Amino acid sequence: MPLTRIPPRPDLVVALDLPDKDRALSLARRLRGVAPWCKVGMELFTLAGPALLESLRGLGFNVFLDLKFYDIPHTVAQAVKAAAAGGADLLTLHCQGGERMCRAAREAAAGLPGGGPLLFGVTVLTSFAQGEMPGIVAAPQDFALSLARGAAAWGLDGVVCSGHEVPEIKKACPGLRCLCPGIRPEGAAADDQRRVMTPAMAVAAGADYLVAGRPIIAAPDPAEAARAMAAAIRHAALRAQGVPPAAHSPA
Numbered sequence: 001m002p003l004t005r006i007p008p009r010p011d012l013v014v015a016l017d018l019p020d021k022d023r024a025l026s027l028a029r030r031l032r033g034v035a036p037w038c039k040v041g042m043e044l045f046t047l048a049g050p051a052l053l054e055s056l057r058g059l060g061f062n063v064f065l066d067l068k069f070y071d072i073p074h075t076v077a078q079a080v081k082a083a084a085a086g087g088a089d090l091l092t093l094h095c096q097g098g099e100r101m102c103r104a105a106r107e108a109a110a111g112l113p114g115g116g117p118l119l120f121g122v123t124v125l126t127s128f129a130q131g132e133m134p135g136i137v138a139a140p141q142d143f144a145l146s147l148a149r150g151a152a153a154w155g156l157d158g159v160v161c162s163g164h165e166v167p168e169i170k171k172a173c174p175g176l177r178c179l180c181p182g183i184r185p186e187g188a189a190a191d192d193q194r195r196v197m198t199p200a201m202a203v204a205a206g207a208d209y210l211v212a213g214r215p216i217i218a219a220p221d222p223a224e225a226a227r228a229m230a231a232a233i234r235h236a237a238l239r240a241q242g243v244p245p246a247a248h249s250p251a
Ligand code: C5P
Pocket: 015, 017, 041, 066, 122, 123, 124, 125, 126, 127, 160, 161, 181, 182, 183, 191, 193, 211, 212, 213, 214, 215
């Protein structure tokens, strides 16, 4: 997989959570040059299949296939190979699948050209608040941290977590990249998400990839909403590097 196409971080990932392949592609066309990544999740992939991934790659996007694999090690290993063949640059699996499942995924990817897609372990869904995870009494941030430690030990490239968990995860596992859903512009509705952050807060926390769906796709002008979010990310990244706001370029 040509990972050289993958742009510098932190970066915006637009979740194409739409019930229709043509609408997804038409939105993607409007997002060219604004967001370098598109995320295809369960709904759209179930409807449109791998052909959509190739179309998105053809438009110049890096493709994040968010199917959150969780199964026996052999099945997940085979699914990683299938996702890579279908055009995924990055895919997700649940850290709760455990060491053998995650290592099997890593080995499957390692045997592919270029090391295969990036593998990101889902820690605690950003829609969970404390006490909502069946059978888990730990606070989401503590549970996410312990799963992230596993992800690092088992060879995953990164984890999916809320922005609130990034500082502790980065401290404990400096090599692990953090991909954060639950991103909401200041004052926007949280929808069903519970552990949300603004783009600027997530960048300041150290997030590498920021995922936004509804704040962009449900906006009156999705391309403009994506542009505003990408600008907020860029300005926050420059601020984090110590560049004063007056020196930030407008575009
Ligand atoms: O619309 P919204 O911005 O809430 O979309 C967030 C996207 O990120 C959805 O596609 C959702 O499936 C995904 N996601 C998430 N939390 C995770 C992993 C993925 O919200 N832990």
